[in-house]
Amino acid sequence: MSDGYTIVTLDGVDAAPHRAETTLIPIRHHLGFRAAGVNAWKADTGGRLIPPHEEDSGNEELYVVVSGRAIFTVGEEEADAAAGTLVFVPAEVFRTAVAAEDGTIVLVVGATVGEAYYGGGWDSFALADAYRQAGRLDESRAILAEQIAQRPDHWGLQYNAACLEALGGNADAAIDHLRRAKELDAEGQAAQYFREDSDLDSLRDDPRFEELLG
Secondary structure, eight states, X not given: OBTTBOOOOGGGSOOEEETTTEEEEOHHHHHTOOSSEEEEEEEOTTOEEEEEEOOTTOEEEEEEEEESEEEEEETTEEEEEXXXXXXXXXXXXXXXXXXXXXXXXXXXXXXXXXXXXOOOOHHHHHHHHHHHHTTOHHHHHHHHHHHHHHOTTOHXXXXXXXXXXXXXXXXXXXXXXXXXXXXXXXXXXXXHHXXXXXXXXXXXXXXXXXXXXO
């Protein structure tokens, strides 16, 4: 890395499991890229590349098959995409993909037309949780601390930090982050996550958690 630019290979970015069935290459986090969401996914034959989803937030996404071969399902259609193939999917259209060859990598770029990119930090959390599972808790905490320092008013980052601490068995720190997330969440979006997220199961018998649910 030099002043003003970064050169890195995809192999040089630590990967992280995501949603148990996919492997994320968190490019946006690694580079500190702020203009759009940009990440990659990798899998061997038969493995899930793109989690099944629709972008109901308004994001448009461009998928680029960097290596290997992928089978995309977009809407009700299926497409065989070799390396070099571009797949553009507008918002609110179902999409998913699986690898048809070992070593398949798909790069994804997404953003909402007419809006500045903000992002929720989910990719940073995926990497932080991978570090936690590998016993690298200090590095895991450092990732989320940096994210919170950059965006101190974003409730989702506080919530992610709470999940990390709950999973690590640190109830006091988790409760502190949840309190802050609730304070910042002006629209009450966090309430459903508090009630349903299994990451918080270790806190459910804690009276302080019960208070937060009230």
